[in-house]
Amino acid sequence: MNVDITTVHPGENPRRYMDQAELTELTQSIKELGVIQPITVKVQTDGQYIIVAGHRRHKAAVAAGLTDIPIFVLDDDKDSDTVALVENVIRADMSPAEECERVLLLLKKSKGDVTEVSLSTGWSEDKIRRRAALASCSPEVRNALVLRQIKLGIAELLASVPEPENQNKALEKIITMNLSVEQVRQYLFRLVQKLDSAIFDRSECSQCRFNTSLQSTLFSETVAEDAYCTNSNCYVQKTDAAITIVAESLKDSYPLIKVVRAGDEAGYTKLMIGGDNGVGQPQAIRCQGCAHYGATVSGLPGTEGEVETGICFDLGCNTKMVAAYQAEISARTMAASPVPASLTQASGNPAPSLYDLGDKEGAGDPENCNATTEKEPDNSTQTAATARPAIALTSAVKEYRRTLWNRAAMSGLGHNQDAAQSVLAAIIMKHKNALQGHEVAKVLSKYVETMGNTSMIDQSDVGTIAQAIQSEKHMDRKLLAAAAAYAVAQLDEADVRSILTFLGVDITEIWKIDGDYLTLLTKTEIISVADELGISEKVADWKKVSNGKKAELVQAIMASGVVFNGLLPTTLRY
Template sequence: MEVVVSSIVEGVNPRRYFDEEEMQELTRSIKANGILQPIAVRQNAEGKYTIMAGHRRFRAAQTLKLDKVPVHLVDGDEDEIALIENSVRADMSPAEECEAAAKILRKMKGDIVEAAIHLGWTEDKLRRRVALSACSQKVRDALAERKIKLGIAELLATVPETENQDKALEKIVANNLSVVEVKHFLAKLTQKLSSAIFDRAECAQCRFNTAVQSSLFSELVADDSFCTNADCFSKKTEEAANIKAEALKENVQTVRVVSLQDTQENFTKLSEQGGHGVGCDQFRSCHSCAKYGAVVWLTPGHEGEVEQDICFDLDCHAQKVAAAHPAPVIAPTTGPDSVETGASPGLDDDGLENASCGENNQDNTGSCCGSSTPAETQFISSAIIEYRRNLWNMVAKKMIAADLEKGRTILLALVINGRSSTTDKYKIESVLKKYDVQSSSFEALCSDIDSKDMALRLSAASAATAFDSLQHSEVQSILHYLRPNLGDFWKMDADYLKLLTKAQIRAVCDELGISEKLESKVFTDKKEALVKAIMESGIDFAGLVPAHLNY
């Protein structure tokens, strides 16, 4: 049947791009031979005819100003008929097929099999066309307009972020790059999944996994499984490195994740021997230092690699290396400028070197090796500092309780130094209450202290209440006066060991001479297992006090 052109309206057309040359060729054909294949239409409620398939023929008829065109009435889904008719003719762009196929798939509620049957396509073709929806609009337009080939569009679909696709598209079109050239270019931006240090479970179905893309596209970025989402790969890698670093904090005191952005060289490899070695004794001492640790690398090709025995204090390290390698001393010669008396530094009376690791630094307060004073805050953790201070306070109070005369002397020293305010009024009042000492007035208090002979006891008790408020150095000075043996008051236990890292535990065991009494494999266990092994070893810890707890 024929209908007048004015009664026909255009319906849904999956084709958005009409090649001008092809349209001119079709128009010339219709002018010479007429419309050989009727236009598929469906009559609407208004009596008009909506085009289901044949938009190009209809437009050519309009160009030729034809009055009537041949049509045949069809019934069915408008989108399906339009897509099938156009795709079967094989002159429809894959980008246009993508948008139309996605619409059909939505109508089929995502049923790939059902949609493929309706379209007369293979499931593979349907999946590949729908997968092109990952392309940016500019990429799809370029494909529809035949500016790029399908293989290039499939490659660009693997690139995350539409703006990145658009930037790549500009270079591809401007330089007329081939599919092979684009493939090589994008391969440089991918990451091999087999080298990933993170859990790849989520990658199994990710559209940026080239192994997944192989079932969607004929063009692949690479033959192996690669990730084409560099930002996601980098983020997951960094997260995995941070998790590894967090786990290492049980073993060593300081851990740092190092990437290419970390340009400052503020750490060095700690070695025992060689030109940059610190010596065997110092090397062991460094294991208990707060600046001892490890790094987790995030540099290309070394992602997730751990490097142990790292020193994060370059100045201290330089001092220790210098101490381990003292400058040679030239023996004095006769002459007016010769040194005639006194032994040379670093030499004993026989001219032999007497310096050894740990002995050259006895005057370096706060050094991480042997020191006449306890290590300061930069060398031990805040938890150990607090633990040690509590230990010192407890020992001082017990010493005063055992020797009230010394307690009175300490109280006088506090008063003379203007530190009487450090005594705790409320704790003193509780002592007065305990011994029923009247404090209603100054006179009553003095009289009751005399009558009950409480002057000495109250003086010592008052001094004892001051320790919680005294400065670190003040408590240390009082302990030097009292001269207690910490081993009489303290014995190593699990609570103390849990405050240390595995490296510090090993250093303490070495220092106290108990490492050889333990099986070497216990030091490779988790910290919890290591602590348990030490406490169940049967070793007598009496009198064994680590240097960092000493006053």
């Protein structure tokens, strides 16, 4: 709805910096088109409105001379601080320093619970911690970040410098000399490093000549009684080695591991089950088998080696999944009740993630996804427009699947000679360019002429061509010799898929789950397969073994007594 612009007043704006050129451009746009996207406000007792999000649009609208402005009134149970933070970030150009101030406010409200703030904002816990860490920057450093005089990576590095005075001295040189993040990193690494905060084995440091605790007289004025390392190269190498060990230890559990360094682009998000950023619980379980699902290991000053799991590294796919799930929820809600959508919105409670599955035993573990948080919408409400994208497969699963498909195709050909003749001939016809100069090419060209429809060959897949050949009920036997040599393994995946479809091969007749297959998967992929096929419900102490080591999980599944015949994971289907 539109209201008198004089009844709308600025509230607390998390964005302290507004680019004047961008504001002028926005003002001109509003003069021509008006305010297209309503601003978010809260109603006051006197009937006036306080802006929660949309300060720039309001400022530009006033400058453009508008007399009214469209608004969206926020429900009382919605936290305005969270909404202001999220909407300003979505609309871009909110400084990380401004995000830091808002994150600190939200952390204060949630009594320091990083997970709660992560769930309510949709940000990863890593991002929450990184923004909160900027509070260690001096006011001058944070202001320089707001004004875009330095990059986020530089501010994160300066946050590790203990004294504000030292930060400001470094800041002046950084701005004057226009230093890069890497140059600042190298400069700070030359400074002393506190040994108590090291994540590597410090046994060798106890007698090292670079340990300041052994040189108390020399360093007493600068490092007090704490032990510091003055050999930055050694310290950094040992820290990186320790971080690498942590990352390597996670590879059996997660398909993708990323070490986060100062200045890195986020490029990932927390995988949420419900709420405005959720993908739905069944989809979240399937996502655990995706090649883009995994964990981060912090390489940031002060949090080196810390791990955050339940992370999606494909932001584009996550956005589509979220949109599809929200569309399903809306369709289900509308079908079930005529109640207006504004009255059926979430209560403002934090949306569950893979860390929060309710007050059930095992809750809080990203790999325990058997508990039900909310009913998944019926698939019948899902339209083509909201169809979920397929999960990406790891290279190990792709290679295994291709080998299995090749076996299945050869098995199908071996058991159906009539179909084999047609398929093998179709392979040659479709890929005749690879046979230039071969004797079979001459025979082939004559046979193609007898079919009378050469355009069909170029436009069809191998399976379709095979169907057409089979209907001819005859074939020159000379083609079979060459066709036998044309290995199915040389075809692309689409051709093999079309052959399997034509043959109607049942893969479960030649394959079933075994230890070798499970061992090549990561632990989260195993859990995804077990949940999909109902295996997890039949394994004793599933919650315990699924939280243990991968080898123990594989052993428990294989010793469970489950009959695997007829069970085929979605990722192996053609």
